[in-house]
Every structure is written in structure tokens, then in C-alpha cells.
Amino acid sequence: MTPELVLNNGLRMPALGFGVFQSPPEETAAAVETALKVGYRHVDTAAAYGNERQVGEGIRRAGLSPAEVFLETKVWVSDFGYDQTLHAFEKATRKLGVDRLDLLILHQPAPDRFERTVAAYRALERLLADGRVGAIGVSNFMRTHLDELLARTEVVPAVNQIELHPYFSQPDVQKADAEHGILTQAWSPIGGITFYPGWGEQRRSVLQDPVIGAIAAGHGRSPAQVMLRWQLQHGRSAIPKSTNPDRIAENFAVFDFELTDGEMARIDALDTGVRNGPDPDTPRDVFDRVIPED
Numbered sequence: 635m636t637p638e639l640v641l642n643n644g645l646r647m648p649a650l651g652f653g654v655f656q657s658p659p660e661e662t663a664a665a666v667e668t669a670l671k672v673g674y675r676h677v678d679t680a681a682a683y684g685n686e687r688q689v690g691e692g693i694r695r696a697g698l699s700p701a702e703v704f705l706e707t708k709v710w711v712s713d714f715g716y717d718q719t720l721h722a723f724e725k726a727t728r729k730l731g732v733d734r735l736d737l738l739i740l741h742q743p744a745p746d747r748f749e750r751t752v753a754a755y756r757a758l759e760r761l762l763a764d765g766r767v768g769a770i771g772v773s774n775f776m777r778t779h780l781d782e783l784l785a786r787t788e789v790v791p792a793v794n795q796i797e798l799h800p801y802f803s804q805p806d807v808q809k810a811d812a813e814h815g816i817l818t819q820a821w822s823p824i825g826g827i828t829f830y831p832g833w834g835e836q837r838r839s840v841l842q843d844p845v846i847g848a849i850a851a852g853h854g855r856s857p858a859q860v861m862l863r864w865q866l867q868h869g870r871s872a873i874p875k876s877t878n879p880d881r882i883a884e885n886f887a888v889f890d891f892e893l894t895d896g897e898m899a900r901i902d903a904l905d906t907g908v909r910n911g912p913d914p915d916t917p918r919d920v921f922d923r924v925i926p927e928d
């Protein structure tokens with residue numbers, strides 16, 4: 635049994651989930667199977683990752699029923715709009731091989747088409763009312779996006795999944811989430827993401843940070859384990875990605891040690907304010923990518 639967080643509608647969610655962003659489809663089923671065998675009971679995917687089908691396959695290969703795994707996925711921007719988002723739910727569940735989802739979130743705020751973002755969220759509210767999803771939420775929403783969404787819809791998102799690691803911890807967004815009772819969920823929780831060859835090449839990786847390294851050495855743990863511990867002790871959800879069986883297991887072995895308040899504060903102080911991933915306010919042509927039916 636892994637530690638759980640209680641969402642704002644009472645639903646319980648394992649705090650540590652397994653991420654599959656950039657997991658190639660041909661490696662995803664094996665990675666998910668390994669993760670579930672190691673003990674993860676929460677998987678986070680997205681229509682835009684192109685591997686929902688393989689996530690479903692991994693669950694079956696692990697010998698689990700979907701009801702035993704907390705399943706989270708995301709609606710891509712090209713499916714925003716009321717009817718389109720209801721249809722996106724059908725596409726996602728068909729690919730995953732399930733008839734309901736635990737958590738369905740909007741992948742991006744899409745500021746240049748916010749009317750459609752609001753309509754998409756209203757479709758999530760409908761799915762929630764109909765019992766097709768256990769909770770609904772958003773991803774990559776900054777304070778302004780949250781304010782506008784909350785002013786125009788009924789259900790406060792249960793989760794806001796944002797880029798969050800020691801070099802970019804977004805205290806302003808975390809504060810906005812907390813004010814509204816929204817759980818902050820960290821993507822790239824160990825700061826490992828590179829988006830494509832050459833992306834952020836000149837940036838230091840937080841996995842090599844000397845402060846994290848020293849804390850890790852003191853506990854006989856790895857830097858990744860220390861960062862995941864930091865996320866969990868702050869009461870956040872985290873969804874580390876790996877396709878490597880040893881690192882999948884390593885990232886789950888974080889429930890038997892504790893960071894001191896001083897260590898937590900030293901990690902908090904590493905924030906650079908510089909994001910590694912794309913800015914949610916910058917429109918991008920990938921928004922127009924069509925999510926296939928099958």
C-alpha cells in the first residue's frame with residue numbers, strides 16, 4: 635500500500651504515480667508492467683503521448699484489472715470543445731481498454747482559444763456528474779488561467795499538473811493551487827526531461843546538483859530519490875518517468891527514509907525560476923496535432 639493523497643472531492647489517489655511522457659509505444663507496455671510489479675498503483679498518461687493503448691496493455695500484462703490501478707490521462711488541445719472533449723473521453727477509454735477513468739485533466743490551458751478550453755472543462759464536469767470519471771483537473775495552468783476557469787465553471791479542479799522540480803518549483807502556481815484547494819502534481823519531478831535533441835543543452839541538470847548530491851550521499855540514496863522524497867514531503871503528487879527497470883524500481887523506493895526540515899529548505903532554495911519545458915502561454919503549432927481514433 636503506497637501513501638495516498640485525498641483529492642478535494644474525497645477521492646483517494648496514490649501520491650507517487652508512474653509517468654510515461656516520451657516513453658516510446660514499443661517500450662511502454664513493458665515499463666508499465668515493471669512499474670506495477672514493483673508496486674506503483676497510479677499511472678499518468680495523455681492522448682498526446684500516443685501510448686494509451688500500451689498503458690492498458692501493461693496493466694493487463696501485470697495481471698491487474700484496471701480497477702486496481704489509479705488511471706490518469708489528459709485531453710489534448712485539438713480535442714477541446716464540449717462535444718469534442720466528450721468524444722476524446724471515448725477515444726481514451728477505448729485505447730486504454732477501460733470504461734471509466736480515475737482522473738481526466740486538460741493538458742494545457744490553450745490561452746489563445748480559451749473559449750474552447752472552458753467548453754472542454756464543462757465536458758469534464760459532465761463526465762464527472764455522469765460517474766464516468768472519478769475526478770477532473772487541469773495541467774500547466776498558471777494563476778491567470780485558473781482564475782479565468784474558476785470564474786466560468788462550477789467544479790474546482792482536483793489537480794493541477796505542472797512542471798515542478800528543484801530548479802523550477804513555481805511557488806506562485808503552488809500558492810494559487812493551495813488557495814483553491816487544488817492538489818499540485820509535479821511533472822518532470824526529478825528535472826530529467828529533455829524535449830528533443832539539443833533542448834536546454836546548456837542548462838545544468840538538477841540530477842547533477844551538488845546540494846542534492848550531498849543530501850543524497852548523507853542518506854545513502856540517489857539524487858532522484860531525494861527529489862521524489864522532497865516532492866512527497868511537501869504533500870505533492872509526483873509522476874517520475876523511466877523506461878529503465880532499475881530506475882523504475884529506484885524511483886519507487888522512497889518510502890523508508892525522511893529528509894530533515896533543513897534539507898527540505900536547502901532544496902527549496904535551489905529554485906532558479908527558469909522553466910525547462912514549454913511556456914503554457916506560448917501558442918505552439920503542435921496544438922493542432924490530431925489525436926487518432928485508434
Ligand code: A2P
Binds near residue numbers: 824859
Ligand atoms: P530513463 O527513462 O532512461 O530512466 P522526469 O520524470 O523528471 O522528467 O525524468 C525523466 C528522465 O529522467 C528520463 O530521461 C529518465 O530516463 C531519467 N530518469 C528517470 N529516473 C531516473 C533516475 N532514478 N536517475 C537518473 N535518471 C532518471
